[in-house]
Amino acid sequence: MKFDEFGFDPRLLEGIDAIGYQAATPIQEMAIPLIMQGKDLIGSAQTGTGKTAAFLLPIINNIITSEHHEHIKAMVIVPTRELAVQIDQQMEGFSYFTPVSSIPVYGGTDGASFGNEKQSLTEGVDVVICTPGRMIAHLNQGYADLSHLKYLILDEADRMLDMGFYDDIMQIISYMPKTRQNLMFSATMPNEIRQLARKILVEPAEISIALAKPSEKVLQLAYVVYSNQKVPLVTHLLDSEKLGSVLVFCSTKISAKQLSRELKQKGLKVEDIHSDLDQKNREQVLLDFRNRKLNVLVATDILSRGIDVEDIDMVINYDVPNDGEDYIHRIGRTARAEADGIAITLISPEEQQKFAAIEKLLGEEVHKGIVPQIFGECPLYEPLKNRPKPRFSGRKPGGNNRGRKA
DSSP: OBGGGTTOOHHHHHHHHHHTOOBOOHHHHHHHHHHHTTOOEEEEOOTTSSHHHHHHHHHHHHHHTSOOOSSOOEEEEOSOHHHHHHHHHHHHHHTTTSSOOEEEEOSSOOHHHHHHHHHHHHHTOSEEEEOHHHHHHHHTTTOOOOTTOOEEEEOSHHHHHHTTOHHHHHHHHTTSOSSOEEEEEESOOOHHHHHHHHHHOSSOEEEEOOOOOOOTTEEEEEEEOOGGGHHHHHHHHHHHSOOSOEEEEOSSHHHHHHHHHHHHHTTOOEEEEOTTSOHHHHHHHHHHHHTTSOSEEEEOGGGTTTOOOSOOOEEEESSOOSSHHHHHHHHTTSSOTTOOEEEEEEEOGGGHHHHHHHHHHHTSOOEEOOOOGGGOOOOOOOTTTOOOOOOOOSOOTTSOOOOOOO
């Protein structure tokens, strides 16, 4: 389906054409008509399916074609700064030839940025793309008026709940009028998401785009190793391959920092990016990576869904992702725009069962590479035998085991 078949305003079509969009993706084809009809919507779709355009385009069109007033009209709530920036960049492109205004609102910036956000919120910017904590900081000061808001979009709702943003989301919604259009997008649909949908959405339409398998252009490999063999093997892989751009994913910021430090000592052009970096430093690291001043970027999962960098030659999973969807998001950073790519995962004994679950979701085994003999003896891949051992919590049975998330 072509974008000029949706009945969009000519000014919006001009922006779509300038960006180079031609045919709608399946989620766009299904979601856009429903949103333009004013229906609430819950959509199951992963990153890379085109869901951002699926909600931005009809919202922009509705704002263009409705009576103008100086109030906040739409809010997109997202889990991370990177995603806020990415959506805002798409928003700028789509709305370039329209009068619709937008601003990203996220933490980790300086006082000047906060002041710019305050001014836009006070004056009534059309579309706000925000992370929960920063938006609450503005709402608490009383100048951000959401009483005329018409559209609420929750993007990557599952990730927001995982990060503990439920109470923040509900607090933000308390400032909004009860009558509004609600759109929720999530890569997965656990019970918690459906419960949230029941509280926020009104008789929603539901669409689902099946989890995509990795591109056939991605060569997937795995190496079964002991934990202390991971750093030497990563160094060996980076030395032996003449690669322009490599993205290494770690499950924690501690392991990201340690690995980056080790690779720097080997003389590699590498930086790490994680939640401890402020936004200015994060943006500089990403810019250096895009401009090839860095060959290697070591990242935590804050980037698995939010990074937008072309021509990544290799993705290395230093730690096995927590689930199959995270694995697909990670390795989907390579082999984009018809290019080939390599995705390598390092599997320690305690991670074998987790990787076997990923293979089950993929519907096939990932080829296990042969580790060079210089690294010594390696474990066998026996996920049924290598089950993680339960750890003693130090609490008595029947006690209160609830704790804070890390």
